[in-house]
Amino acid sequence: MNTLTTIDELAFAPGLQEEALEDTTSDHALLEATRSGDQDAFAELVSRYRNQITSYIYRMTNDYDGAVDLAQETFVRVYRARDRYQRSYAFSTYIYRIATNLAISELRKRKRRKLVSLTGFFQPTDGGEAKELNPPDGRPLQDSELVDAERRNAVQRAIGTLPEKYRAPLILRDVDGRSYDEIAAILETSEGTVKSRISRARGFLREKMRAYL
Amino acid sequence: MKDKRCEPVRRELEELTLNGEFSATTVEHLRGCGECRQFQRQQTRLRQIVGSLGTVSAPADFDFRLRARLAADSQRSGFRSFAVKGLATAAVVVVFGVGVAVIWQRNAQQGPVAEAPPIQQSKPHEEKVITPPAPEVTPTVAVNHEPKRKIERPFVAKPKRTLTALDFSSERANVIGNTRTALNNEAVFPIDASLQSLKVSLDDGRGNARTISFPTVSFGSQRVLTTANQFAPKGVW
Numbered sequence: 001m002n003t004l005t006t007i008d009e010l011a012f013a014p015g016l017q018e019e020a021l022e023d024t025t026s027d028h029a030l031l032e033a034t035r036s037g038d039q040d041a042f043a044e045l046v047s048r049y050r051n052q053i054t055s056y057i058y059r060m061t062n063d064y065d066g067a068v069d070l071a072q073e074t075f076v077r078v079y080r081a082r083d084r085y086q087r088s089y090a091f092s093t094y095i096y097r098i099a100t101n102l103a104i105s106e107l108r109k110r111k112r113r114k115l116v117s118l119t120g121f122f123q124p125t126d127g128g129e130a131k132e133l134n135p136p137d138g139r140p141l142q143d144s145e146l147v148d149a150e151r152r153n154a155v156q157r158a159i160g161t162l163p164e165k166y167r168a169p170l171i172l173r174d175v176d177g178r179s180y181d182e183i184a185a186i187l188e189t190s191e192g193t194v195k196s197r198i199s200r201a202r203g204f205l206r207e208k209m210r211a212y213l
Numbered sequence: 214m215k216d217k218r219c220e221p222v223r224r225e226l227e228e229l230t231l232n233g234e235f236s237a238t239t240v241e242h243l244r245g246c247g248e249c250r251q252f253q254r255q256q257t258r259l260r261q262i263v264g265s266l267g268t269v270s271a272p273a274d275f276d277f278r279l280r281a282r283l284a285a286d287s288q289r290s291g292f293r294s295f296a297v298k299g300l301a302t303a304a305v306v307v308v309f310g311v312g313v314a315v316i317w318q319r320n321a322q323q324g325p326v327a328e329a330p331p332i333q334q335s336k337p338h339e340e341k342v343i344t345p346p347a348p349e350v351t352p353t354v355a356v357n358h359e360p361k362r363k364i365e366r367p368f369v370a371k372p373k374r375t376l377t378a379l380d381f382s383s384e385r386a387n388v389i390g391n392t393r394t395a396l397n398n399e400a401v402f403p404i405d406a407s408l409q410s411l412k413v414s415l416d417d418g419r420g421n422a423r424t425i426s427f428p429t430v431s432f433g434s435q436r437v438l439t440t441a442n443q444f445a446p447k448g449v450w
Contacts (some may be wrong), residue, residue, distance in 0.1 A: 046276060055269040068272060072279050076286055147263070155262050174263040180228075199227050205263070206255055212262065213255045 014205050026109070035082045046075055049092070059171045060103035062160040064146050070106060074099045088187055095139050096186045100168050107164045133137035158208040166201035174202075218242055219249050226253050272279055323423075 027048070033041030034057050053074055054171060058067035062175065078085075085094065092213045111136045173194075224243045225235065226249075235243070243250050412426040 043276065046279060050271040050275050051268050053276070054271040055267075058269050059266065064269070067269075068275065071271060072275070072282055075279055076282055079283060112371060140374060150267055151262055151388070156266060159263075170263070174260050175266050177264070195228060199224075202227070202256065205259055211260070213258045 002063070008177060016042075028087050029079075031082060031085055031091060035085075042079060043159045045078075045091075049095055050075075052096060055097065055173060056176065057099055058104045059156070059159060059175055060100075060164075060167055061106055062156060066106060070102045071099070073102055076197050090182075095184060096172070097188070104161050104164050104168070154212060155205070155209060161208065162201055164202055169197045170195065170201035170205075173198050221247060222246075222249055223252060226256055229258065231264065 027045065030041040034045070050071060054067055054071040054093050057070045057074075057184075058064055061070070068142045072096060078095055133173045159170065164169065168187060169183050172186065173180070178186075180191045180209055183194045187194065219242070224237045225239050229235070243253060413425045413427065415423045415425065417423070
């Protein structure tokens with residue numbers, strides 16, 4: 001069975017539509033089974049979404065251990081609310097919405113605690129522009145893999161400096177490859193707002209990643 | 214320099230997928246606009262880098278830890294619901310007990326209990342009793358501090374009540390000192406009388422006695438002030 005990796009495949013690969021629908025339906029069916037007490041059905045749901053959710057929250061918070069914890073909390077909340085779940089929207093939208101809210105709450109908590117990351121960008125106390133702790137190496141490239149890794153680290157850190165309302169739509173679009181309407185459903189906002197925020201986020205990143213572009 | 218035609222082109226570049234095809238208008242514009250070409254290159258490169266972040270895997274023990282967490286959560290919610298039920302039951306029991314106690318207390322107050330010696334009749338000096346408007350005393354004016362009863366009774370002409378106290382507030386009170394004996398052997402209340410409330414017993418002529426309780430009236434007595442402020446030196450205002 002082909003596994004869909006992006007929602008765009010639904011629109012551009014009609015041959016996969018039926019399979020996609022079946023896959024979507026089976027998410028609902030699994031949750032229905034969970035409601036009836038089938039623990040294996042819930043385990044199957046977890047195995048389908050644990051990497052996506054963990055990765056998404058990690059991209060949002062830039063903290064792997066925290067992301068694992070929040071991903072588990074996401075599934076706990078899905079399990080707790082299994083009787084209240086409505087089939088009016090896709091399960092992926094539902095679970096991503098929970099994950100987004102948890103990630104944003106965590107970011108706000110950190111802001112209140114004023115945690116400083118020692119491995120990435122930091123905010124100077126004088127309110128100036130964020131400085132990069134690890135500036136790009138100007139020496140000749142030695143290993144393309146190392147270069148790619150450095151570039152990915154840099155963009156991950158750059159995403160971590162974005163305001164939270166721009167971070168989520170950018171990750172959902174450019175990392176997870178979701179469609180604008182799905183992102184709008186997850187974030188409970190309009191498509192126009194989603195497009196505007198993604199555009200602003202990319203503008204921020206272009207400035208910060210100038211050396212790598 | 215950016216002109217008005219750049220805006221829709223850049224919007225299309227933003228919204229299109231990475232491998233999507235540009236419209237003919239956009240292709241035409243990109244041929245002639247260097248800034249938009251640079252924008253398109255940077256945009257594509259950025260999206261490729263961001264897209265290369267990929268998916269981070271959950272740890273191997275993710276499922277195990279999640280099961281443990283769900284088990285702990287279900288135990289907590291079970292205890293929580295048990296605690297809520299227990300509290301609700303306890304609240305019901307407490308309310309019921311309070312209701313029973315209140316009803317018992319009210320029934321006890323209606324009994325013929327006279328906790329203080331009854332005041333002698335028709336004598337002055339007692340200014341603590343409410344004056345009845347007419348010679349006949351009605352129960353609702355003097356003693357009705359209890360809630361109204363719903364017991365239906367046939368109308369009976371009520372006999373006159375025997376008064377045990379009258380108000381003579383318009384008359385001047387006799388001043389009685391501590392060393393002087395009471396006039397005419399009447400009951401007096403010394404200035405350092407007990408701080409307990411005054412209780413007056415009324416007999417309605419049908420064998421029912423009711424007790425009225427009056428709060429303590431302070432005459433500015435030294436004892437009252439001293440009692441109220443335990444830290445004040447004795448004998449000093």
